[in-house]
Amino acid sequence: MESIxxxxxxxxxxxxxxxxxxxxxxxxxxSFLKDPGEFVFPILSKVLQDAIEGKKRVFIDFRELAYMNxxxxxxxxxxxxxxxxxxxxxxxxxKHSLKWQDIxxxxxxxxxxxxxxIEIVGME
Amino acid sequence: MDSRSREFELRVASDWGKMxxxxxxxxxxLESCGLAGELADRYTMVACELTENGIKxxxxxxxxxxxxxxxxxxxxxxxxxxxxxIGAGTHDYLRExxxxxxxxxxxxxxxxxxxxxxxxxSRESIEVDRSxxxxxxxxxxxxxxxxxxxxxxxxxxVSAVSEL
Numbered sequence: 685m686e687s688i689x690x691x692x693x694x695x696x697x698x699x700x701x702x703x704x705x706x707x708x709x710x711x712x713x714x715s716f717l718k719d720p721g722e723f724v725f726p727i728l729s730k731v732l733q734d735a736i737e738g739k740k741r742v743f744i745d746f747r748e749l750a751y752m753n754x755x756x757x758x759x760x761x762x763x764x765x766x767x768x769x770x771x772x773x774x775x776x777x778x779k780h781s782l783k784w785q786d787i788x789x790x791x792x793x794x795x796x797x798x799x800x801x802i803e804i805v806g807m808e
Numbered sequence: 809m810d811s812r813s814r815e816f817e818l819r820v821a822s823d824w825g826k827m828x829x830x831x832x833x834x835x836x837x838l839e840s841c842g843l844a845g846e847l848a849d850r851y852t853m854v855a856c857e858l859t860e861n862g863i864k865x866x867x868x869x870x871x872x873x874x875x876x877x878x879x880x881x882x883x884x885x886x887x888x889x890x891x892x893x894i895g896a897g898t899h900d901y902l903r904e905x906x907x908x909x910x911x912x913x914x915x916x917x918x919x920x921x922x923x924x925x926x927x928x929x930s931r932e933s934i935e936v937d938r939s940x941x942x943x944x945x946x947x948x949x950x951x952x953x954x955x956x957x958x959x960x961x962x963x964x965x966v967s968a969v970s971e972l
Contacts, residue, residue, distance in 0.1 A: 695828050716827035716856075718864070725934065751831060751853070753860060754941035758929055765930035783846040784853065787949045791922055795930070 693723045696756075700731055707735045708743040714751040725759035732763060732772050741773040746789060747782075747807065757788065764795040764802055773801050780806030813882035814841050820859060820875040822868040831856050834879060841881045847972075851886050854950040854968045855879055857942040858890035861966065865901040866892030885971040888952070894964045902958065905966070908943050909954050918948040 686703040697712040709731055717723055728744070735742045744760065760776070767774050778789035792804045816837040820826055834855045838848040855877055862875035873893045880887040894902070915921040925944045929936075946952050952968035959965065 694825075714828065714831065716824070716831065716860075718824045718860075721934070751849075751856075753827075754857060754945045755860075755939045757926075757941065758939040761926055761929045762932075762934055784849050784949065788945075791919070791926060794923055794926065 691723070691727055693717060696720075696723075698724070698727055700727065702734070702738075702740075706741050706743055707731050707738075708745060710745045710747075711749040711752075713749070715749070715756040716751075716753055717756065720753075720756040721759045721762075724756065725762060728759060728763040729766075732767060732774070736772045741775060742767075743775045743777060745777045746785060747777060747779040749785070751784075752788075760792070761795070764792065768795055768797060768802050774803070776804045777807050778805075779808070781808060813880065815881075816879045818877040820863065820877060822863050822866060822874065824860075824863060827856065827860065827863075830859055830877065834877070837879060838881065838886075843881070850950055851879070851888065851970065854886075854946050854952055854970070855888045855890070857946055857950075858888060858966055858968060861942060862890045862892035862964075865894075865898060866964075867895030867898055868893065869895065883972070885969060886952075887967065887969050889965055889967040891963050891965040893962060894958070898964070902964065905943075905956060905964075908940070909956065912944055912947050912954065918944065918951075922948040 686701055689700045691698045694716060695713045696715040699710045701708045731742055764774060776792055778785040780786055786806060790806060796802055796804050818833055820830055831852060835848055835852045838851055859875060859877050866875060876891040878889045912921045921944050925941050929939060943954060946954060946968050950968060950970060952970040954968055956966040
C-alpha cells in the first residue's frame with residue numbers, strides 16, 4: 685500500500701509517497717519562497733531519516749516543477765551533502781529536455797558519489 | 809522576434825507575496841516580444857532574482873517606496889534593471905553586492921562560480937538560509953553581465969544584460 689502526504693506553501697506543492705520499496709518526493713508548481721529552507725528542509729530531512737531506517741532509496745523528483753528561485757536549491761544541496769557525508773541513498777530526477785532544469789540540476793552532479801549512492805539523473 | 813525595441817516597467821511593492829505575479833507579468837511580456845519558451849523562462853528568472861534582491865535588501869521606510877523593474881528587448885539583446893530605495897542599513901549589502909559581482913567576473917566560465925558557490929553552501933550549517941546563488945545564477949543560467957550603480961545615495965540599480 686502506498687501512502688501519500690502533501691505539503692503546500694504559496695505556489696509550491698511537495699508530495700511525499702512511500703510505496704514500501706522507495707520514498708519519493710515530488711515537487712510541483714513554482715517556488716518563490718523567501719525562506720525555502722524552513723519549509724523544504726524539514727520535509728527532506730524527515731524523508732531521508734525514514735528512508736535510512738527503512739533501508740529505502742529516496743527519489744527527489746523535480747520534473748513537474750515549473751520555476752524555482754535560487755534559494756530553493758539550498759535545502760536540496762544541504763540534504764545531498766548530509767547524505768553524502770553520512771548515510772542514505774538519494775536519486776535526484778529532473779527533466780533533461782527542460783533547459784532551465786537541465787542547467788540548474790545537472791550542476792548537482794558534484795554531489796554524486798562514485799557508487800551512485802547519491803545520483804543525479806536527467807530524464808525525459 | 810519583433811525587430812522593434814520593446815520596454816516594460818513594473819512597480820512592485822515591498823511584498824514577497826507579489827513575486828508570483830511579477831513572474832507571470834514578466835513572462836507574459838517576454839512572450840509577447842516573440843521570445844521562445846526557453847529564452848522567456850531564462851530572462852524571467854533573471855528579472856525575478858533581481859527583484860527578490862530588491863525586495864529583500866531595499867529600504868522601504870518611506871511611504872509608497874517600491875521596487876522598479878525595467879525590461880527592454882531589442883534585436884541586440886535583453887536589458888533588465890531593478891531599482892530600489894536604499895538606506896544606511898543597506899551599506900553592508902552594497903559591499904557584498906560589489907564583492908560578489910567582482911568575484912563572478914573573475915571566472916572565465918560562470919559555471920565554475922556556480923559550482924564553487926554550491927560547494928560553499930554545502931559546507932554551511934543548516935541554519936544559514938541565505939543562498940547567495942541568485943547573482944551567480946544570473947551569470948551562469950541567464951548568461952548575463954551584471955553591473956550596478958548608486959544614485960544620490962538613495963537608490964540602487966542593478967542591471968543584467970544579455971545578448972540574444
